Structure formats: structure tokens, C-alpha cells
Amino acid sequence: MNILIIGSGAKEYTMAKLFSKYENVDMIFAAPGSFAISDYATCIDIDVDDVENLCDFAKANEIDLTIVSSEKAIENDIASRFNQEGLMVFAPTADASRITSSKSIAKKFMYKTKIPTSKFGIFDRENMAIDYARKSKFPIVVKTDFHMHGENVYVCDSFKIAKRIIEDLFDSGNKKIVIEDYVPGKEFSYYVISDGYNAMPIASVVPYKHVLEGNGGVITSGLGAYAPFYMIDSALEGRIFKEIIYPALDELAKNGNQYVGVLGVDLILDRNGELNVMEFNSFFKEPDAQCVFDLLDVNFVDVMKAAIVGSLVDDFYEIKVKPLYSLSVVLTAGGYPGVGNYGAVISGIDDVEEHSEISHFNTRKDVDGHFVTAGGRTLVVTSNASTLEKAAHNAYESVNLLSFEGKKYRKDIGKTVFIGC
Numbered sequence: 166m167n168i169l170i171i172g173s174g175a176k177e178y179t180m181a182k183l184f185s186k187y188e189n190v191d192m193i194f195a196a197p198g199s200f201a202i203s204d205y206a207t208c209i210d211i212d213v214d215d216v217e218n219l220c221d222f223a224k225a226n227e228i229d230l231t232i233v234s235s236e237k238a239i240e241n242d243i244a245s246r247f248n249q250e251g252l253m254v255f256a257p258t259a260d261a262s263r264i265t266s267s268k269s270i271a272k273k274f275m276y277k278t279k280i281p282t283s284k285f286g287i288f289d290r291e292n293m294a295i296d297y298a299r300k301s302k303f304p305i306v307v308k309t310d311f312h313m314h315g316e317n318v319y320v321c322d323s324f325k326i327a328k329r330i331i332e333d334l335f336d337s338g339n340k341k342i343v344i345e346d347y348v349p350g351k352e353f354s355y356y357v358i359s360d361g362y363n364a365m366p367i368a369s370v371v372p373y374k375h376v377l378e379g380n381g382g383v384i385t386s387g388l389g390a391y392a393p394f395y396m397i398d399s400a401l402e403g404r405i406f407k408e409i410i411y412p413a414l415d416e417l418a419k420n421g422n423q424y425v426g427v428l429g430v431d432l433i434l435d436r437n438g439e440l441n442v443m444e445f446n447s448f449f450k451e452p453d454a455q456c457v458f459d460l461l462d463v464n465f466v467d468v469m470k471a472a473i474v475g476s477l478v479d480d481f482y483e484i485k486v487k488p489l490y491s492l493s494v495v496l497t498a499g500g501y502p503g504v505g506n507y508g509a510v511i512s513g514i515d516d517v518e519e520h521s522e523i524s525h526f527n528t529r530k531d532v533d534g535h536f537v538t539a540g541g542r543t544l545v546v547t548s549n550a551s552t553l554e555k556a557a558h559n560a561y562e563s564v565n566l567l568s569f570e571g572k573k574y575r576k577d578i579g580k581t582v583f584i585g586c
Contacts, residue, residue, distance in 0.1 A: 169228045172235040175524040176454035181205040201525030213238040255469040261422040265447040285345035291335040298327040304347040350435035353394040360477040361423030369394035370453040389578035391492040392456035452493040455547040459491040491549040492556040498538035499571040505540035506571035513566040521563035522547040
């Protein structure tokens with residue numbers, strides 16, 4: 166089987182490395198891929214939003230399965246284009262994924278379908294947003310409508326802070342923002358795979374998004390995670406499906422937008438045991454993906470193919486995972502989410518790979534073939550064990566083997582349980 170992976174980040178690296186071990190996978194291509202991904206796949210110089218050329222490449226190279234993890238490619242409706250050509254593609258259509266790409270659409274969707282979510286307002290005018298914030302009970306959460314690199318969620322403890330954030334967002338070109346009530350509780354992500362009508366659970370993940378230990382500083386796209394969420398049991402999973410997953414998939418299917426792919430849900434379990442949905446995601450986030458793939462005990466390529474043809478629940482009784490905890494630590498080069506360090510030689514990768522898994526975010530190779538930093542989030546180190554404590558111990562032992570100028574990372578992943586993170 167020939168596979169094409171659309172994307173260039175750490176999760177694409179993780180998939181290329183994992184899928185290269187499957188006996189039923191012959192060749193792997195990645196578009197555009199990266200220096201690190203080229204160790205496991207042939208990288209193709211086609212951008213993720215160049216749907217026509219990606220389609221032509223898939224036809225010319227007899228690609229049996231295209232896996233789309235890039236949000237940009239999904240938003241450009243690569244799924245519909247590939248479906249028109251009879252090409253097997255694992256991704257939701259642009260229409261089905263609008264609940265993942267736009268926070269305002271997601272909020273309206275949840276309100277309509279009675280999916281539990283916090284009180285919110287959607288604003289395309291700065292003065293109205295400021296007036297709403299002035300009358301709100303603090304803290305409140307201010308979000309951009311669309312996903313951005315780095316910061317796009319702000320928890321505001323006062324009107325003064327909220328006003329400044331709102332003004333900055335509109336001044337920087339945002340046409341629409343979302344303001345919602347802050348809900349204290351335990352944040353986690355829950356992932357399912359859907360064939361458009363049925364869904365099966367894959368994993369639950371606890372993210373660490375703040376830049377500083379103790380969940381201080383700005384909120385980032387993710388600096389660590391562990392799986393599974395320690396409070397997940399059959400009763401809570403049942404509630405997630407009944408209150409969130411089934412209503413969402415049924416509403417999409419009713420409108421002819423069957424959702425095929427991985428659907429992620431970011432949730433808060435509040436102090437009263439109630440679920441509150443923050444947003445949806447069209448694939449595994451970083452570094453959630455590393456935890457999830459580290460625990461999979463099934464050929465996930467076969468699972469994706471079954472979802473595409475609609476035989477998911479016929480072919481699989483469950484998505485098998487190892488009875489372990491998996492934990493990922495993200496290493497950054499310099500001042501992430503600000504400007505990072507470039508060109509610093511990374512040492513210790515071979516030593517780490519004897520004990521843990523490494524995934525590459527932003528790295529390149531120098532003239533001597535050494536991996537060097539390329540700014541921002543640089544590497545993900547992932548380890549698993551029978552307990553969360555041991556998984557954290559193993560991961561940080563591996564992190565200590567890595568060295569490069571400007572190396573930074575959170576030292577409390579999996580070591581402290583936070584309420585309201």
C-alpha cells in the first residue's frame with residue numbers, strides 16, 4: 166500500500182515513523198514533509214493548500230490512502246476533491262469540519278444542538294465586544310475565531326486586561342472574536358474516529374498549554390501532554406458520547422455533512438461533574454498525537470480505511486490501546502511562543518531513541534548532517550509506563566540526554582494535577 170501524508174509537523178513525523186513499521190505499507194510520501202520526515206518518507210515539494218497538484222500526484226503515483234492532518238488542507242476541502250476523483254482520503258470535508266475551523270460556528274452549532282458549553286458572545290465590532298466584557302463576571306476567556314500559530318486564547322482576570330486584548334485582536338486584523346465565561350475545572354481532550362454515522366473512542370489526553378510551570382504565563386498550542394486522562398471511566402465516556410459525540414455527528418449527517426475522520430473535543434470537567442465543550446479539532450493536536458500513537462495497539466492505517474468505506478464498527482470491535490500511560494514533553498528553542506533560536510546543533514538524539522520516542526517539530530540538518538534547531542517548538546520526547554509517575558520519570562530522563570543552545574521545557578508535565586488549567 167502506498168500512503169501520502171499531508172503536513173510537515175511533529176504529528177506527521179510520528180505517523181511516518183509508525184506507519185513505516187506496518188507490513189502492509191510499501192511506500193510513504195509526505196507533502197511537503199520536512200528534513201526529519203525524509204528519514205521515513207519521500208518528501209514532495211507541494212504545499213498543503215495546493216489541492217489540485219496533490220490530487221494529480223496521488224493519481225500519478227498510485228496512492229492507495231491519503232491521510233490529511235493539516236488543518237489548512239482540510240479547510241481547502243481536499244477531501245471533496247479527492248472524493249470526486251475516487252481517491253481514498255482520510256479527512257472530513259470542509260463543510261463537515263467547519264465546527265473545527267471556526268470557534269464562532271462551533272459555538273452556534275453547540276447552542277443549536279444543546280451540546281454543553283459555556284455562555285458566550287460572538288462579535289465583529291470592537292465596541293460591542295468591549296461593552297460585553299465590561300458587563301461580564303470575571304474571569305472571562307477571549308478567543309480568536311480561527312486557529313492561529315501561538316496564542317489565540319486569553320484568560321482575562323479583569324476588564325482592563327480584556328479591553329486591551331480585544332483592542333489588540335481587532336487592531337491585528339481579526340474580523341471576529343469569541344468571548345465566553347471561564348469555567349474552572351479539569352481540561353482534557355477526547356478523540357474519536359468516525360465513518361460519518363458511527364464513532365469509536367480512541368483516547369483521552371490531558372494537555373499542558375501554558376508556557377510556565379504551574380500553568381502560568383501565556384497559553385500556547387501545547388508544551389506537553391499525557392494519556393489517558395486519569396478520571397476517564399466507562400460512565401464518563403458514555404456521557405461524552407451521549408451529550409457530545411452523537412449529537413454532533415447526527416446533526417452534521419442530517420445536513421448532509423457526514424464527518425469522516427478523527428474528531429477531537431476539548432473539554433472542561435467542572436467541579437460539579439458537568440462537561441463543558443470548549444472547541445472541536447479536525448485531527449490529533451500536538452503533542453496529543455505523540456501520546457495517542459504511542460499507546461495504539463492496532464494497525465491504524467486499517468482503522469482509517471475502514472472509516473472511509475463505512476465499515477468501522479463491522480471491522481473493529483474497539484480501537485485497542487496498550488494498558489499504559491504515555492507522556493510527552495515538548496522542548497523549545499529559545500523564547501517560544503516568541504522568536505526562537507535557529508541553527509543550534511542538537512546532541513543526544515541517538516541516546517534518547519534507545520529509551521523513548523522522539524518526534525521533530527522544527528529542525529533542519531546542517532552541512533555535516535546534524536540536526537539543528539529551526540525556532541519555536543523543536544522536539545517532542547514521549548515515554549510510556551504502567552504508571553503516570555513512571556512515564557514522567559522516563560520522559561524527563563530522556564529529556565536530560567538532549568542538549569542544544571536555548572533548550573527550554575516545562576518540568577511539571579504529569580507531575581501535578583491542575584484544576585482550572
